[in-house]
Every structure is written in C-alpha cells, then in structure tokens.
C-alpha cells in the first residue's frame with residue numbers, strides 16, 4: 001500500500017479524488033495500486049482515444065524520444081509538418097497551429113478571430129457563444145464558456161463575449177451586432193451533458209455567419225478525431241467551419257491540441273502567437289499515430305457500429321429503469337436518470353469497477369475508447385444495470 005492520502009496534501013485541492021493511486025492502464029482497463037481493475041468509460045475525459053497505453057502511441061513516443069524531443073518552437077520538425085498537413089487535408093481547412101490543451105487551442109481561435117475583426121470588420125471583437133458551453137479554464141476560455149456560476153468566480157470578466165441559448169438559431173441571429181466577429185459553438189455540448197442539436201443547427205449557423213460576414217468557430221475538442229463516428233463532427237452536417245479546435249483525443253493521452261483555420265481566417269503575423277512547446281515532435285508524433293489509426297480503413301465505421309451498439313444496450317436498460325433521453329453520437333453518449341442521483345451512480349459504479357462521469361446532477365456521460373470492443377460495452381452495461389438498480393432503490397427507500 002502506498003500512502004496516497006498523506007502525500008496528496010502536497011497537491012492543490014481542485015477536486016475530490018478517491019484516496020487511491022492508479023498505477024497501470026491497458027486498453028479499456030485501468031488498475032489501482034491494490035490490483036483492483038476498472039473498466040474505463042471516461043478514458044481521461046475522452047482523451048485516450050485508442051485506450052490506455054496503445055502500442056501505436058507508446059511506439060511513436062519511444063522512437064521519437066530517442067530521435068528528437070524538442071528542437072525549438074522556432075525550428076521545423078517532421079512530425080509537426082506531417083500532422084499539420086494531414087489535419088489540413090482531412091478538414092478542408094488551410095493551416096494549423098498546435099498547442100498543448102483544448103483551452104489553449106480556443107485561446108488561439110479567439111485571438112485569430114479578434115485579429116480578423118481588426119483587419120476586416122473595423123475592430124469588431126465580440127464572439128457569440130452559448131449558455132452551458134464549455135471551452136476551457138484559461139481566463140478567456142472561461143469567459144467564452146457558459147457554465148452556470150463561472151461569471152462570478154474570477155472577476156473581472158473579460159469583455160467580448162455574449163451568450164445565447166444553445167441550438168437556437170433565432171437567438172443567435174438576434175444577438176448579432178456591428179461589433180460581432182464570430183459565432184463559437186460545440187457541435188455537441190459535452191460538459192453540459194451531451195446535448196445534441198438538430199443537424200440543421202450547424203447548417204443554419206453557417207448560413208448566418210456567411211450572411212453577416214462572421215467567422216464560424218467550432219470547438220471540437222471533445223467531438224473531434226473520430227469520437228462521433230466521423231473524423232470531425234461537422235461532417236454530419238455538410239458544412240465547414242472557418243476555425244476549428246481539436247484537443248483531447250488528438251494526442252491519445254498526451255497534451256496536444258490544434259487550431260485549424262480556413263484561408264480567409266489565417267491572419268496571424270509574426271509575433272502574434274507562440275508557445276514554448278507548440279508542435280513539439282514528441283507530442284505531434286503521438287498525434288500522428290492517433291490520426292493514422294483513426295483514419296485507417298474501417299476504424300470510423302467501427303466507432304459508428306459500436307456507438308449504435310452502446311445506444312441500443314442503453315435503451316434496453318432505459319426501459320427497465322425509467323432512464324430518459326438516451327442521446328449522443330458515436331462513442332459520446334449520455335442519458336438522464338429519473339432522479340438527481342448521478343453522483344451516487346458514479347460513486348457506486350467506481351466501487352464496482354466501472355468509471356463513468358456525471359456531468360449534471362441527473363445525467364451520466366460515457367466516452368469509452370474508440371476501439372473498445374462490444375464485449376467491453378456489454379460488460380459496462382451489465383455493471384451500469386446493477387448500479388442504477390441499486391442506486392434508485394436506495395434513493396426511493
């Protein structure tokens with residue numbers, strides 16, 4: 001036994017963590033210091049797109065770490081160039097800038113939009129975002145987010161963001177002023193509890209942006225890189241954004257994010273953006289391994305197939321336990337419990353060896369590895385069935 005609880009005093013308290021240490025991961029499974037095994041349907045918050053410690057990534061990291069770890073952000077390196085051209089080609093966008101987190105990729109998107117407004121819209125800088133949106137935890141990304149209560153956390157609020165309800169094109173249209181430069185949304189709101197808008201929503205935001213000469217910024221930090229069954233979630237809707245951000249699954253477990261932009265939005269000049277670690281070959285080599293795997297023949301079809309399997313199984317236990325709104329796309333799925341007991345469900349599931357997430361008091365989110373097997377999905381559903389039955393029973397007695 002290690003002494004997690006005494007050593008954890010050296011960590012700043014940012015969240016309640018169970019008093020154990022995780023020591024090993026393989027595929028869909030995670031082991032703690034006591035040898036207990038967990039079926040991981042969170043995967044580091046949709047980060048480990050290929051599961052824990054996949055060979056493709058450990059090989060890429062191993063090889064790259066013996067070749068070149070960081071030349072300098074002011075010099076080219078091969079994995080960065082390779083990954084940039086793959087992402088540009090697959091998205092239909094022109095250029096890419098790499099960073100280290102989703103928040104940072106969104107900061108870059110916000111800076112790019114403000115610069116574009118200076119050059120093309122007489123200094124317009126306001127970005128319209130949505131209530132309950134999650135764009136990250138740096139100050140600008142927090143101000144762009146619509147998480148309830150966040151406005152009061154670290155005043156003063158950064159000017160330049162206005163908010164409207166999600167999945168409401170009319171509200172977006174009414175909020176546009178001469179100071180508006182961009183519309184920024186998640187194709188599916190992840191942290192809000194997997195909120196899936198009508199397919200027509202992105203399409204009408206694209207039209208709205210074109211009518212008013214605005215940039216459409218899509219935050220695909222959670223939905224990108226195969227999570228929804230297409231490489232980018234925007235592919236479901238037949239549109240292309242002007243600016244796109246990726247993170248989480250892109251690095252497959254290592255810190256890597258990207259901001260992609262269409263030619264008309266690529267307006268940075270030397271000195272406008274940087275970052276010591278941006279595009280370092282160790283992280284971009286891992287990103288290349290992820291992108292090559294996710295783009296390989298049959299991979300995305302299997303995400304769609306497993307996503308459907310997961311949803312079908314969820315629907316069977318939904319009928320049994322009165323679960324509501326089973327929703328999601330690909331391997332990003334969520335549902336509502338008939339009572340606000342999601343934290344209890346998450347806690348009991350963890351005790352029984354299943355890791356899931358409760359993004360809202362009554363909702364559960366699942367984001368397994370993109371290569372999780374149907375047998376693992378069935379195991380997770382079986383555990384979930386037991387956990388929900390027990391939790392609902394305890395809550396009603």
Ligand SMILES: *Cc1c(COP(=O)(O)O)cnc(C)c1O
Nearest residue numbers: 101102103134135136190221222
């Ligand atoms: C997680 C997330 C972010 C923030 O990413 P970090 O890597 O935690 O900074 C931004 N946007 C969305 C949609 C996310 O899910």
